[in-house]
Amino acid sequence: xxxxxxxxxxxxxxxxxxxxxxxxxxxxxxxxxxxxxxxxxxxxxxxxxxxxxxxxxxxxxxxxxxxxxxxxxxxxxxxxxxxxxxxxxxxxxxxxxxxxxxxxxxxxxxxxxxxxxxxxxxxxxxxxxxxxxxxxxxxxxxxxxxxxxxxxxxxxxxxxxxxxxxxxxxxxxxxxxxxxxxxxxxxxxxxxxxxxxxxxxxxxxxxxxxxxxxxxxxxxxxxxxxxxxxxxxxxxxxxx
Numbered sequence: 292x293x294x295x296x297x298x299x300x301x302x303x304x305x306x307x308x309x310x311x312x313x314x315x316x317x318x319x320x321x322x323x324x325x326x327x328x329x330x331x332x333x334x335x336x337x338x339x340x341x342x343x344x345x346x347x348x349x350x351x352x353x354x355x356x357x358x359x360x361x362x363x364x365x366x367x368x369x370x371x372x373x374x375x376x377x378x379x380x381x382x383x384x385x386x387x388x389x390x391x392x393x394x395x396x397x398x399x400x401x402x403x404x405x406x407x408x409x410x411x412x413x414x415x416x417x418x419x420x421x422x423x424x425x426x427x428x429x430x431x432x433x434x435x436x437x438x439x440x441x442x443x444x445x446x447x448x449x450x451x452x453x454x455x456x457x458x459x460x461x462x463x464x465x466x467x468x469x470x471x472x473x474x475x476x477x478x479x480x481x482x483x484x485x486x487x488x489x490x491x492x493x494x495x496x497x498x499x500x501x502x503x504x505x506x507x508x509x510x511x512x513x514x515x516x517x518x519x520x521x522x523x524x525x526x527x528x529x530x531x
Contacts, residue, residue, distance in 0.1 A: 292495060293504025294339065300495055301332035302514055309519070312372045313526055319481055324488045330380070330436060331443060331461070331492035333511070335499075337384050338448035341391050351388060353512065358382050361516040368519045371526050377433045381515070386434065387444025390425050394418035394445065439468040447496075458493055465489050 308326020315322070344350040358381035365379040397418040422445050430437035443464055450457035465486065472482040 292498040292500060293502045294336065294499070295504030295507055297332050297336060297495060297499060298507070298511060301329045301336070301492075302511060305329035305333075305515075306518055309368070309522055312368075313522065313529065317372055319485070324484055327485055327488035328492050328495075330440070331465075331489065332495060333380070333384060334387060334440070334444045335447045335492070335496050337387050337444050338391060338451060341388060341395075341448060342451065347392060351385070351392075354381060354385050354388065357512040357515070358385060361519070364516045364519040364523065367523045371523055377435060379515075380435045380440075383429060383434045383436055383440040384444065386425055386429050386441045390422040390441060390445045391448045393421050393425075394449075397421075436468075439464060454497055458497070461493060462490060 304325050304327075307322045308329060311320045311322035311326065314320070340350060341347070358379060361379045361381055366376065369376055394415075395418075397414045422442070426438040426441040426445075429441045434440060436443075443461060446460050446464060447457065450460060469482055469486040469489075472478070472485075
């Protein structure tokens with residue numbers, strides 16, 4: 292399975308997730324079950340993008356530009372169904388990319404200096420603390436998916452060469468993310484379904500062959516704000 296195929300799966304399932312608002316409003320539906328597949332794939336592709344990019348600066352700036360462009364249709368989309376407002380998902384992806392870059396910088400700095408093992412551990416620990424702080428920041432300031440959204444990107448990068456550890460820690464993090472819903476007084480089995488659907492992306496990610504596939508790297512960046520705008524128009528027409 293190529294990166295292009297993964298991207299298509301994520302985009303299609305994302306459309307299901309967002310289209311649920313048209314038919315069910317803020318209530319969870321079967322479309323949201325399908326939609327849980329999208330984000331972990333996007334998170335995985337951020338880690339892959341960092342590994343394979345020829346220019347981190349260009350990659351970062353491309354994400355930032357499209358995050359800013361997407362915020363306008365995203366705001367219209369959110370205000371159509373809710374008074375709550377937050378930043379669109381690309382900003383979460385940007386924070387995850389920053390975590391990877393900072394951790395990687397400290398990790399390689401320790402190697403370049405040929406420091407002792409205990410000093411290497413200190414560099415790596417500092418990097419992990421910074422990643423945790425950025426993840427907590429995402430939670431406190433209501434970024435989409437919060438702590439989970441940022442830290443899962445970091446885990447995909449940290450264990451990209453070890454599928455067993457990647458699957459294990461991503462599954463544990465996903466369980467922790469859903470734990471408050473499991474323990475809530477208004478607990479519903481629908482959250483159990485959402486949890487298991489959030490693990491389905493690991494199947495596709497494990498089938499990834501490391502190949503780029505079709506060269507459509509701007510597909511998500513263009514499609515994301517465009518589909519939000521189209522959904523807003525459809526919603527307005529349905530409620531005229």
